[in-house]
Amino acid sequence: MAITRESLEQIWNQWEIELVVLLSFTLQIFLFFTGCIRRYSTNALLRLLTWLAYVAADMVAVYALGLISRDGQSTMSSAGSCHRNKRSNRFSTGTSRQLAFFWAPFLLVHLGGQDTISAFSIEDNNLWLRHLLNLTIQVSLALYAFWKSIGGQNQRLLAPGILVFVTGIIRYGERIWALKCSSRNGLRETNLPPLPKLNFEVDKGSYVGTICYVLGSMVCIRDLFSGRTTSQMKERAVFRFQEDRPLDQVPKLLEVELAMMYDDLFTKAMLLRTRTGVVLRCISQFSVIAAFVLFLVENLKQEHNRADVAITYALFLGGFSLEVCAFVLTVMSPWTWAFFKARRCDRLAHISWLLLSSGIGWPEKRPLWSNSMGQYNFLTSCMGREQSTTSSKLMTIIRKILIAVEKKVFIRNLQHTKHVNLSKDVMDSVVTWVGRLAREEFTRITQQQRWVNLRPIINPTMNTLANSLGDNIIFLHTYTELHLQKHSSNMDDETISTTMDICRK
Template sequence: METLLQLWNEWEIHLLVLLSFTLQIFLFFAGSLRPRNTNTFVRLSLWFAYLGADFVAVYTLGFLSRQQGNDTGKGTLRETHQLAFFWAPFLLVHLGGQDTITAFAIEDNNLWLRHLLNLTAHVMLASYVFWKSIGWHKLQLLIPGIFMFVSGIIKYGERTYALKCGSLKNTEGLTARGNEIQPPELNRDNMYFGVVGFALRSAPVVRNFFAGCNIVQFMAAHIDYMSTFGELDGRQLLLKIEIGMMYGDLYSKAMVLRKRICLIFRCLSQISALVAFVLFIVSNKQRYSGADIAVTYVLFIGGFLVEFCALAVVIMSPWTWGWLESRKCHKLARMCWFLLSYNIRKLEKRMLWPNSIGQYNILNYVGLDQSWFSRQTKMLIRMTAKMIGAGKERHLMISKLLDSKSIQVDKEIMQCVTLYVDGMRSELNDLSGRPYQQWPNLHPVLEKLRALSLDDFGLVIVFLHALTEVHLRTYYDPPGNMDALVGVCRKLSNYMLYLLVTHPEMLPVTGSVETTLEFFVSKVTEYGDSGKDANLRGTRKLLEDLMDLHIIQPNEDTLQEIRDLWLRLLLYAAGKSRGDTHAAQLAVGGELLTFAWLLMAHLEIGDPWPSRIELGDATGTLGPDIAYVFPKKYST
């Protein structure tokens, strides 16, 4: 035991420094995977690494400062590992973070002043550690240490400034000064050129829109170009690039690396690190242990390799290509475009934004269609909650964890959303008196739902979701085309309920989710009976009695109307949503609702342009019925 303790004491500082560096490498590569990865394990690992990286670096600085007061006895850190104090500036570099991730959540950007205070405190601590160790180094590491301090302070300050730039509160001041990189002219002949060129020009205004600012002048100038922009795939790719660039501005150092002064400081940081490395190589290292020297080389060389990879990421940025094109550096621009277009094609195949949509079914909440593990877990939790007197909201929390899932967004859903938005704009701009969309099959159901006087948008979603799920169960063996329609209807229905359960802040709801679901469950219980499928039979009876479910005919026309019904609900919710909620959701991969919201913004559809859309009644507010989604002029 004593041998293990002695071994740990001897290697503790090495392990701490190497662990700090390892976390930085993980954050660099995992940060770039974060937007397109929905794996829970990866997200949790990234969260622990993001929090642990700062903790390990600060703890190591504190460990070194504690060793400074240990002046007695041999075998201490000052005697055996004198080079360890040279690693203090490297910890400042680690605290500066990586280019691919600076903020884990949107709230981190709003707390940039706290990070500025941390910067001051940690620089003072590292300076104290290094200054106290100068006498032991006989000044031979003073010069390289000073150069590393310059590099570390610049990197740490760069991260703090990136958080400040990422705060939506600072959007107005940043965009008012304009962007130093002028994007190239729009190009209609080459789709990728046109996509990237338009995305670069629209990026500052898209950021304004996420911050809730007025962008009507920009959209008025470019709406015709957007309307005739290439093919459907090109328009979808444009929105994905725009959202991807917005993610980079909010959660990485992308915006910092587009500023001239920041690039100058970045070059100064790298030159300082390189000078420190050269001075360390030529210094006399005979008095230091081989392990200490090896760790120092790992920190130097590993840091240079990470910076080289970061440079490759910058080269593949659309802003780099735009900067080179605007300065007539055509050869370099062509090289940059080769890498950029290759990256765009990869992202296009991966369906980057959004790459998945959540799914949640009301039947899971009432106890149907659950896995054995989910049923047993919920039973155990209900028993525990009853014993301790916990509220029913615990049931919803556990149900969200166990029953929510994600599925890949297929091309059909994306096309449905894009085409429906286009059709809506044509419908709004049509002054020839063309009739509005009719609902011949769903008209009785919508009238019954209107008569229920549901006072919350969440209740409308729950009732229509239950109706959709029960109706889709009548299609036992549909042909190919109808089978695809059934899948789209179920995915859209489950997605809207998923948003209500997991992200109600993105929807125009007024009541709590727990109250909404419990109200529906209480109604089902009134119509239910005993038996295994009592809740399903109760749901069917409830919908037949209240909404005339039994008169809906199962055919292709009905499925198309159900699909359009959910698309209209999706676009209504998108038009009522706020930009800051979409910005916050980009941290976990983005939502289909964000894609629809940005597409509507490009076409001037939604609440920011009340004169151009009437998805609801004349007031445009949440009324006592569903007329705000399906007004009478849309029915037969």
């Protein structure tokens, strides 16, 4: 039989809800794993796909809720006439879409997102109030779709449906809580749980010593990310660079600090360290397990559509698999290891450390980030020059799409940013200068003792450097570019390229 437009529309109408629900779950799987690896990668395509999936996940879940709500009335009216309304191409033995309403609470779970990516960028954290409003709307819509379809034989799914609703509301609430705690104001207002007291001596030069040092300095790191300056943090015993630490351990120390701060800003790790967060997570897990058991019992008593049952099993079992993976990530957190160690749970602490130091965790020999620097050319962006190495035609298409959805800044950053590998010399310079500046700040060395060789450049710009960090970055970036352009006229091309690469690092 020839495939016509009408036949395709009929097939789509028959399978629309199923396909959209599966697409929503597929996006959650994709986000879980890309959320794990994006901290190690600078691949532009991966970042673009992750952003598209992050944005599309909410839209697809909301769209699926609308479809289920619209389909609810027809499902209820057809519940008692399954033998008269069989569809041959759905290989069903029962009512078509009889379980569609049962997927509504699963979509709330999807809207709650994954533990590995609660926010795509720092700015997303500031939108937690918008998500709170969406929570009330989407929960109301899901309850409406569920209530409208409950009747007749569907009443047997009332208990498991309520349990999944509990899980969905908790998971959506967790996401909003994580966004609020990671917002600019949230970093200032949220207090970290008290650091467990580790009653054992550690070698400062060991990896264990590095982890312990970072755990003790996270309050200070959070203060820096919340916008506090070092002068505002003096009373809080900020840094301890005065301690004698092997210089070769400092780069790893900075890596671990940034890795833990990444977890606090872009994942749900922060709330899972609180007692309330752990209790809510346990309630949600027990609820979904109980719902799965009740569904198994109910399905044995009454045969449902095979395709719908398969999709429901996929939602349950796939969700369990993601939760197991998320649990492993939580166990191999430095905070979890410190928690077990402080309470003398040596076996659990040993398991946590094995996972933490293994290849799937934070091994000492592997960088905990991409080991590269992003370089955004502010001048070429302002002048509209092409900077991307991507195919110009492909970039033009992507640019038009993103501009259409009002993402000009995102495409501009993607187009005018390139990444260069971080050399050992650059990292050593960072370590040296960070340590020197920290010691100078907290031993109050006078201004005349600082920047001796750079005084002719720094003195005229002190008023400018007194501004915010963002203003300083733009100023110094522009100054560097103009300086390179001015003094490159007497150099050959190779020397110019080498000099610029060194200066820009």
